[in-house]
Amino acid sequence: MNWELAFFVALVGSCLVGILWAWQQQQDIEGYLVAHRGINLVTGGLSTGAGWIHAPAVLVSGLFAYWGPWHFIAFFVPNVCALLLQAWIAPRLRTKMRASGQKWYTMAQAIGAIYGSPAVRTMMFVASFCALSLAVGYTFAGIRQWVEQLWGFAAHEISIAIGAASLFFVIFSGLPAAIKSDKVKMAIIGVGIVATLTLAITVALGGVAAFGPPLQALERGLSPGQVLWFIGVPFAASLLGGPMCNPDLPERLLAIEEKSVRLAYVQGAMYFALATLTFGLFGYVARLLGIAAGPGQLPIVAVTQYLLPGWGLYVVTVGIIAILTMALASLLASAGDVVSIELIQRFFRPHASDRETIAWSRASMLTVILVGSYLTSFKQINVAFLLESMAVVRGEAIFPVIFAAACAIGRVDPRYVFGGIIAGFTGGLIIFLGWFAMDPNLSKAFPLIASLGKPIGELPLVAVHGKAMASLWAVFVPCIGCVLGLKPNIQVAPATNGT
Numbered sequence: 001m002n003w004e005l006a007f008f009v010a011l012v013g014s015c016l017v018g019i020l021w022a023w024q025q026q027q028d029i030e031g032y033l034v035a036h037r038g039i040n041l042v043t044g045g046l047s048t049g050a051g052w053i054h055a056p057a058v059l060v061s062g063l064f065a066y067w068g069p070w071h072f073i074a075f076f077v078p079n080v081c082a083l084l085l086q087a088w089i090a091p092r093l094r095t096k097m098r099a100s101g102q103k104w105y106t107m108a109q110a111i112g113a114i115y116g117s118p119a120v121r122t123m124m125f126v127a128s129f130c131a132l133s134l135a136v137g138y139t140f141a142g143i144r145q146w147v148e149q150l151w152g153f154a155a156h157e158i159s160i161a162i163g164a165a166s167l168f169f170v171i172f173s174g175l176p177a178a179i180k181s182d183k184v185k186m187a188i189i190g191v192g193i194v195a196t197l198t199l200a201i202t203v204a205l206g207g208v209a210a211f212g213p214p215l216q217a218l219e220r221g222l223s224p225g226q227v228l229w230f231i232g233v234p235f236a237a238s239l240l241g242g243p244m245c246n247p248d249l250p251e252r253l254l255a256i257e258e259k260s261v262r263l264a265y266v267q268g269a270m271y272f273a274l275a276t277l278t279f280g281l282f283g284y285v286a287r288l289l290g291i292a293a294g295p296g297q298l299p300i301v302a303v304t305q306y307l308l309p310g311w312g313l314y315v316v317t318v319g320i321i322a323i324l325t326m327a328l329a330s331l332l333a334s335a336g337d338v339v340s341i342e343l344i345q346r347f348f349r350p351h352a353s354d355r356e357t358i359a360w361s362r363a364s365m366l367t368v369i370l371v372g373s374y375l376t377s378f379k380q381i382n383v384a385f386l387l388e389s390m391a392v393v394r395g396e397a398i399f400p401v402i403f404a405a406a407c408a409i410g411r412v413d414p415r416y417v418f419g420g421i422i423a424g425f426t427g428g429l430i431i432f433l434g435w436f437a438m439d440p441n442l443s444k445a446f447p448l449i450a451s452l453g454k455p456i457g458e459l460p461l462v463a464v465h466g467k468a469m470a471s472l473w474a475v476f477v478p479c480i481g482c483v484l485g486l487k488p489n490i491q492v493a494p495a496t497n498g499t
Helices: 003-023 029-037 041-052 055-067 069-100 107-115 118-151 156-170 175-204 224-240 248-255 258-288 299-307 310-348 354-376 383-389 391-406 414-438 440-445 447-457 460-484
Strands: none
Touching: 029 175, 029 248, 029 310, 029 354, 041 069, 041 175, 041 248, 041 258, 041 310, 055 069, 055 118, 055 258, 055 299, 055 310, 069 107, 069 224, 069 248, 069 258, 069 391, 107 118, 107 248, 107 310, 107 391, 118 156, 118 299, 118 310, 118 354, 118 383, 118 391, 118 414, 156 310, 156 354, 175 248, 175 258, 175 310, 224 383, 224 391, 224 460, 248 258, 248 310, 258 299, 299 310, 310 354, 383 391, 391 414, 391 460, 414 440, 414 447, 414 460, 440 447, 447 460
């Protein structure tokens, strides 16, 4: 008997039973999707911080710190700037929503309404769904990498089980449950920060026997400029577009009290900075202790495995899995919003009742779990690779959202915006596939995808620089479209008597 298949079918079946059971619960759409738009400043700050502290911040920040300061800067700065940029965008979008007299539930809905373009709204939905699936995928990948490095076996089934647990956590009350999960997540992260700082200080003061001689910064043969080009540019495109495409953060934008939304994102940036700087210390601790992390290995795992006894490893593992489970809960709540509003209600059931919309929202959560589980079934895919790959999915949303927040309604011709997004996404994807095809490990693992990019990948410029070039193309081509679509401000002189 195929036990893996039986396990998978049992979990999917239990999720379906949970969805049918939850369907019986009565709830209004304003409460389920946006918590009646009444989240206060303290809760909003915790929620936005938690919404951006996913697997990369917890697990991969230490890897970049281990490689060297420029790698860490290339990862850290765009992350913080992304939330600060959202702090500038958020109040402007809320003001436009109030002025329009509409109720927006997703970023795609907001941007489509501002530009007056169903086509732009559709492209924002596609970007949101793809970004969401990849975010769920890198959360599952983080769990798999942790367990596999610690105990030496693949954790694909564990990832699916954790996805099912996350679904049951949010399926009944939607965003209010996700907000609770954010608070639990931040509490666990707070404990982790205190423990990590204590550990780092102890190691720095010589209180722990070193594994070997200290290691120097491992920039992997790259100069600071090369690090910023090959790594910083893709990360900047991916991360700056994250709060615009990952539906959980835009959902908070529409749910936090309007008067508090700006400061909530600023607080979220501060929480993220503290968490990332702290968990990044694992990379420096690994170098101080002389612990060598091989390809695909995480310094946070190597350090805890070296320093902690067996029971300590289990405690830390439970904490890490709890953080990632809460992150999944938040992502799944947002998945339901995006699919139910942007796909089901918009195209198939425009007059659906609140109960039916919420039912579709619950069912949509399972879809994202299945997509994310499929992505993590490939061992060659890890958290860092998925984060970089998201540049061509998220990047094309950056300037259309900025222009939507900055310009008056009707100020930009939506045809140019739509053309820019299409050209940015398709061109960026083609260039990225060209680079992908020339990577020997990736092309061997995914021959069909590699074959799609082989012709353009044979161009030397694309083969070497394709990842950064694709990211810049995805970001700036839509910007050109927005600029070309700007309409002149026509000032109408006030009428006077006798004219």
